[in-house]
Amino acid sequence: MNLMLPDSGLLFWMTVIFAIVFFILAKFGFPVITGMVEKRTRRIDEALKSAREAEESLAGLAKEQEEMMERARAEHARILQDAAAERDRLIAGAQMQAAEQAGKLLEEARERIREEKEAALRDVRREVARISLEIAGEVVKKELASEEGQNEFLGKMLEEIPRLQS
Amino acid sequence: MRMPGIITLFLAIFLWGASSPAAFAGDADDDSVDVAHLLFSHIGDSYGWHITDWNGKHVSVPLPCIVRGSGGWHVFMSSEIAHGHVYEGFFIAEEGPYEGKIVELGSDGEIMRPFDISITKNVCSLMIASALLLALVLLCARWYRKNDAENEAPSGLAAAMEPLIMMVNDSVIKENIGKDYRRYAPYLLTVFFFILLNNLLGIVPFFPGGANVTGNIAVTFVLAMCTFIAVNVFGNRHYWKEILWPDVPMFLKFPIPIMQVIEIFGLIAKPFSLMVRLFANILAGHAMILGLVSVIFVTVKLGPVINGPMTFFTMLFGVFMDCLELLVAFIQAYVFTMLSAVFIGMSRQEEHAD
Secondary structure, three states: OHHHOOOHHHHHHHHHHHHHHHHHHHHHHHHHHHHHHHHHHHHHHHHHHHHHHHHHHHHHHHHHHHHHHHHHHHHHHHHHHHHHHHHHHHHHHHHHHHHHHHHHHHHHHHHHHHHHHHHHHHHHHHHHHHHHHHHHHHHHHHHHOOHHHHHHHHHHHHHHHHHHHO | OHHHHHHHHHHHHHHHHHHHHHHHHHHOOOOOOOHHHHHHHHHOOOOOEEEEEEOOEEEEEOOEEEEEEOOEEEEEEHHHHHHHOOEOOEEEOOOOOOOOOEEEEOOOOOEEOOEEOOOOHHHHHHHHHHHHHHHHHHHHHHHHHHOOOOOOOOOOHHHHHHHHHHHHHHHHHHHHHOOOHHHOHHHHHHHHHHHHHHHHHHHOOOOOOOOOOOOOHHHHHHHHHHHHHHHHHOOOHHHHHHHHOOOOOHHHOOOOOHHHHHHHHHHHHHHHHHHHHHHHHHHHHHHHHHHHHHHHHHHHHHOHHHHHHHHHHHHHHHHHHHHHHHHHHHHHHHHHHHHHHHHHHHHOOOOOOO
């Protein structure tokens, strides 16, 4: 059958044309394209890899940050606690000191009051004694004004001497 | 030969649909459409590129004929020998073993076939397709040369070609050949795009396309031969050992080399299957579409009642077939490339580590 027999002329031209096409494309066509695309693919792979690494390190950083914040919070709480304790201690100390001071003042005041009272009492006594002496003088004067009175007084005095001597 | 017999049968089945209207037309009177002639003149090669008939005149592109007859080289345009004209003793044989070919009348009245390397329709189509392919790929490559492909997305032609090139490169070539695929990638990519472009141009029904290039055995023969060379010339030691001294019981290979004969038969059968697969598929596609279109003209005789619906359904089928052929154009290019890659991959296999 005619269709199954390769024609020599077409065979010749096909060989020549295909050889030329193959030579040109294999030298200037496909390797350029595939080479560049493969290079690009490698570059994209690398970029993806470094992006992944950056993401990982970012995640690490976030974790570190979280830890730092946690630590800071703990520190904060601790400082607050310390401050509260210190405050309480100071207040208690101050209170105690104040109480002491007040007690001392009170004591002093009491002492002063007592001293004043004693002084006052001494004055009163002295006055009472002076007044009693005056009164007694007046009474003696009045009693000694009459004869009778003078005798009686003498008698009493005499009576009293032995008692005084004993 | 047995194999061509099978192919002929195979072809006959494919051509049956197309040739039955031809037989039908042959029974009618002389001015009926000679579908068989139409079909085979398209499927075969020709010296001029017939475009159409206009007012009873042939409109065709004349192509140069280059022949070496008894008196040395002769170069002339195909229009000189069209329609039975004789030019410098050369004419196109109407019948006989050289039907449709340029022959020369010898001095003793014997018809001789000169050495013929004319730029026929198929050659011309091959040249157009090749020029187109070179332009496409080189323009695409130019983009990669001029632009920084690492930082820029391809645009224009490069953007259109890149996915196809990389699809073939990555999923066909790299997958099947393995580690040293880079050595074969340019060849296989060239084969893929060469076949694809010729297939697609073959579907275009008017002038620059429409030639049955990849449905011609000479073209597929050269392509299959290239794969055969790529497989066998660069085959490694393991590959040749498997053919010449395979791991089978001794009686299968020593006194009578049974296995060797089978292996060598397989060696030839592989490219042969490549050649015939592409050839038969494209040929069948062309024949089917042409046969379908012919139905319109054949049924004119039967009157408008039959011709109308037939035309409608034929058009419908024609569109379907054309879409199918687009698919086949791609699939056949893909299959040829993939099988070539598989055969090359087999010839590059290293010995199994036992």
